[in-house]
Amino acid sequence: MTVLEIKGLRAGVDGKEILQGVDLTVRSGEVHAVMGPNGSGKSTLSHVIMGRPGYEVTGGSVTLDGVDVLALDTWERAQAGLFLALQYPTEVPGVSVEAMLQASFEAGGRDAAEVPALVGAEAARIGFADRFLGRDLNVDLSGGEKKRNETLQLGVLAPKIAILDELDSGLDVDALRDCSRRVEQATKETGLGVLAITHYTRLLRELKVDRVHILVKGQIRHTGGPELADELEVDGYAAYLDPEEPAAPAAADPFADPFGPGPFA
Numbered sequence: 531m532t533v534l535e536i537k538g539l540r541a542g543v544d545g546k547e548i549l550q551g552v553d554l555t556v557r558s559g560e561v562h563a564v565m566g567p568n569g570s571g572k573s574t575l576s577h578v579i580m581g582r583p584g585y586e587v588t589g590g591s592v593t594l595d596g597v598d599v600l601a602l603d604t605w606e607r608a609q610a611g612l613f614l615a616l617q618y619p620t621e622v623p624g625v626s627v628e629a630m631l632q633a634s635f636e637a638g639g640r641d642a643a644e645v646p647a648l649v650g651a652e653a654a655r656i657g658f659a660d661r662f663l664g665r666d667l668n669v670d671l672s673g674g675e676k677k678r679n680e681t682l683q684l685g686v687l688a689p690k691i692a693i694l695d696e697l698d699s700g701l702d703v704d705a706l707r708d709c710s711r712r713v714e715q716a717t718k719e720t721g722l723g724v725l726a727i728t729h730y731t732r733l734l735r736e737l738k739v740d741r742v743h744i745l746v747k748g749q750i751r752h753t754g755g756p757e758l759a760d761e762l763e764v765d766g767y768a769a770y771l772d773p774e775e776p777a778a779p780a781a782a783d784p785f786a787d788p789f790g791p792g793p794f795a
């Protein structure tokens with residue numbers, strides 16, 4: 531049994547506090563959804579857990595089975611069993627997905643010779659065409675293909691806890707079903723614990739959620755069961771916002787418009 535425990539987490543960028551005391555515990559086999567308006571700090575939470583440079587942690591703790599995650603380098607967090615499927619997967623010219631996974635296996639003392647067969651098996655499981663596998667990591671892949679690529683990496687690496695930052699954005703209906711089903715299977719097969727950031731219940735059709743948390747302005751304002759996700763889809767976040775606070779305007783989906791604003795617009 532693995533436990534990711536986030537306690538009173540406060541973090542920000544350039545002196546601006548974005549996370550204002552987040553408490554969240556994810557155990558093996560559990561699926562937690564984090565939902566919330568644009569700009570509420572969902573991606574920041576995922577980045578801070580994984581150790582993306584540029585964020586300053588100003589309070590609280592993150593532990594994985596009691597180990598202080600915040601004291602580890604990002605690669606050490608990955609080796610400890612944390613995985614992040616990025617909202618905007620990074621393109622890495624010159625490095626194939628297989629080479630990246632082999633390097634990860636080697637760093638973790640696993641047999642890198644197993645990687646090609648595992649990649650093939652995972653690609654088949656989620657219907658990811660072989661022709662993508664030889665390409666440089668995420669280069670020349672569509673938004674949806676990048677998300678399948680993230681899911682493939684999750685399948686091969688078999689982490690203990692996966693954070694999925696809007697895995698559903700950019701995926702068509704079939705890809706969404708394949709990817710969310712694969713993650714659900716991992717919760718059963720390897721006891722994967724999941725923290726799924728999403729705006730839509732469609733991700734949660736195959737991926738069976740245990741708890742739904744509403745993040746507003748860097749704080750979890752409310753937690754409920756699966757029914758909460760359905761309520762939010764109908765009623766929106768209005769009931770959870772400050773009365774004086776107008777709902778944030780919807781940010782442009784960068785996958786919808788390649789010339790649109792970047793992720794922090």
Ligand code: ADP
Pocket residue numbers: 543548566567568569570571572573574575584793794795
């Ligand atoms: P969400 O994923 O919930 O939409 P984010 O975590 O991406 O929200 O962003 C929360 C807030 O913090 C936004 O106002 C965003 O502009 C700001 N922010 C996040 N990361 C950075 C960064 N690296 N530099 C500057 N501002 C950032």
Ligand code: MG
Pocket residue numbers: 572573574617695
């Ligand atoms: Mg985000």
